[in-house]
Amino acid sequence: MTGLVVVGAGGFARETAQAVRDSGAFELLGHLDDNPGLHGTDVDGVPVLGGTDLVHELPGAQVVVCVGNPRDYAARARLVRRFGLPEERYATVVHPTAVVSATSRIGAGSVLLAHCVLTAAVRVGAHVAVMPHVVLTHDDVIEDFATLTSGVRLGGGVRLERGAYIGSGALVREGTTVGAWSQIGMGSSVLADVPPGEVWVGSPARRLREAGAPALDALATETPNAPVGGPLT
Structure with a gap:
């Protein structure tokens, strides 16, 4: 089963992680988040592995970016642009x-x-x-x-x-x-x-x-x- 990391550890990211678990389509590896206070902790039983740039150190993992809020709903686009990953790295x-x-x-x-x-x-x-x-x-x-x-x-x-x-x-x-x-x-x-x-x-x-x-x-x-x-x- 293909591994997947969820970028973000806020509400949308947590909901997505549970959807991944419920679907059984991927092995949920954990969250990536740039808040250092979350690194090494668990969110709803899912580990926060480290910062978002770890996507480049997990080349075999699929990625889904789950950040943003009503005050900054462009955050998802900025992260995707920064990562520069090929389309096939992204999970649906x-x-x-x-x-x-x-x-x-x-x-x-x-x-x-x-x-x-x-x-x-x-x-x-x-x-x-x-x-x-x-x-x-x-x-x-x-x-x-x-x-x-x-x-x-x-x-x-x-x-x-x-x-x-x-x-x-x-x-x-x-x-x-x-x-x-x-x-x-x-x-x-x-x-x-x-x-x-x-x-x-x-x-x-x-x-x-x-x-x-x-x-x-x-x-x-x-x-x-x-x-x-x-x-x-």
Whole structure:
């Protein structure tokens, strides 16, 4: 069985580690985290082996990067860029209770947690985080580094551009696009296209402000559809 390391030791990383255990698809080797206070400890019974650069000293291990939070949801992209690993080093983790249709596709490094559903012809890029009870319906396209937190529902034909962050319980109307590195607040209802690099909240969702500096930096330094998981159509 192939070994796997989870980069990060926060909430998302811990949930992913448990999904790995539940799936039985990999041998879970441990967490890698740059907090030296965690090195040599156990998190939920999973050892923290050391800092993130240990990925280069474990060439036989698969990797999944599970970092980021609402204040810095570009962290996953920065780490992947820093590592410079080939795509085949990255694992795709799917919880056994997730429902993925035969016509849907999931990119390298992405994580689907418990009870999420991909109904028909859904395209999920690389390094995408899909939290529990997310529903992605027909023809949705989720680009690289997007984050969908728990309870998100997308109508058919929605496109989440690179790095978009969708807060818990948000609803996105069919045929709508959320721009690159934009953030949708929890519980919001998105009824119209959202431009890149903005924060929208409310029901119906409206512009609140520009996204935070980490997201704007990612938007400024990355080319659209940069080739991490390849173009999604």
